[in-house]
Amino acid sequence: MDSKTNFSLEGKVVLVTGASYGIGFAIAKAMAGAGATIVFNDIKQELVDKGIAAYAEEGIKAHGYVCDVTDEEAVNSLVAKIEAEVGVIDVLVNNAGIIKRIPMIEMSAKDFRQVIDVDLNAPFIVSKAVIPSMIKKGHGKIINICSMMSEFGRETVSAYAAAKGGLKMLTRNIASEYGEYNIQCNGIGPGYIATPQTAPLREVQPDGSRHPFDQFIISKTPAGRWGEASDLGGPAVFLASDASDFVNGQILYVDGGIQAYIGKQPS
Numbered sequence: 525m526d527s528k529t530n531f532s533l534e535g536k537v538v539l540v541t542g543a544s545y546g547i548g549f550a551i552a553k554a555m556a557g558a559g560a561t562i563v564f565n566d567i568k569q570e571l572v573d574k575g576i577a578a579y580a581e582e583g584i585k586a587h588g589y590v591c592d593v594t595d596e597e598a599v600n601s602l603v604a605k606i607e608a609e610v611g612v613i614d615v616l617v618n619n620a621g622i623i624k625r626i627p628m629i630e631m632s633a634k635d636f637r638q639v640i641d642v643d644l645n646a647p648f649i650v651s652k653a654v655i656p657s658m659i660k661k662g663h664g665k666i667i668n669i670c671s672m673m674s675e676f677g678r679e680t681v682s683a684y685a686a687a688k689g690g691l692k693m694l695t696r697n698i699a700s701e702y703g704e705y706n707i708q709c710n711g712i713g714p715g716y717i718a719t720p721q722t723a724p725l726r727e728v729q730p731d732g733s734r735h736p737f738d739q740f741i742i743s744k745t746p747a748g749r750w751g752e753a754s755d756l757g758g759p760a761v762f763l764a765s766d767a768s769d770f771v772n773g774q775i776l777y778v779d780g781g782i783q784a785y786i787g788k789q790p791s
């Protein structure tokens with residue numbers, strides 16, 4: 525098969541950060557299905573253990589490590605440990621992320637900084653840790669999980685939007701600075717995806733009706749539904765594979781068309 529149509533990840537070592545569940549887990553599962561060896565981390569051993577069990581249920585022998593991605597020393601030793609125990613990382617997915625939904629003028633600087641730390645500083649730290657070995661190996665893929673908030677704002681998500689907007693530009697800068705070493709850095713911009721992170725926006729109301737924000741997203745999405753984490757698997761496999769070797773610095777939005785649509789007239 526011509527390498528440019530090769531979506532296989534056979535022989536590739538993939539690190540997905542924060543992938544015990546949610547979008548990271550779905551992306552790792554899809555990549556394992558394409559032949560990748562999966563490595564993931566989470567903050568707590570309990571979550572890592574749960575993640576390993578969840579991967580095993582899918583027939584995937586994942587390698588799990590405890591690591592806070594905001595801790596540069598811990599990240600550097602994680603990467604060294606992975607290289608020693610599993611192999612050089614071919615594909616990095618910067619997935620770990622948090623959100624704090626607080627009106628900006630009520631948000632403490634500490635809370636703001638914590639979101640920036642996980643959602644922007646950590647992708648810098650982990651990318652910086654894996655790029656030298658990618659350069660030595662002569663190839664690498666970095667996929668940053670951005671957001672619609674890389675493009676839009678909305679009430680209560682100032683820190684998150686600032687971080688995800690920054691992550692879009694960090695993606696473009698890594699692509700610019702390391703493209704000559706055959707390293708491609710792209711982003712995936714999920715729309716609204718049904719995961720624990722968005723559960724508060726989908727809570728059924730006391731009268732049994734859908735959350736107003738849930739109704740809003742349904743009306744704004746041509747597909748008329750929230751995304752599933754599994755909707756992100758295929759795009760992630762593409763960006764991790766040789767088939768995307770000339771795709772660099774792009775943000776691939778997987779949003780069901782929400783950014784193209786003015787929205788359905790309220791009934």
Ligand code: NAP
Nearest residue numbers: 542546547567592593619620621671714716717719720721
């Ligand atoms: P999630 O369900 O909240 O999962 C986030 C994962 O990141 C969890 O496993 C979490 O572990 C881990 N994590 C958080 N801080 C960490 C740290 N300092 N070090 C290591 N791991 C850490 O979120 P999700 O919905 O799957 O989202 C995953 C990514 O997609 C995030 O970057 C998010 O911003 C982005 N995204 C989500 C949506 C959506 O609609 N869901 C849309 C666009 C983009 P703990 O459980 O221990 O905190």
Ligand code: GCO
Nearest residue numbers: 623671672673714715716722
């Ligand atoms: C929010 C949501 C969004 C999604 C996602 C959209 O509160 O608006 O959490 O931020 O998580 O980032 O792409």
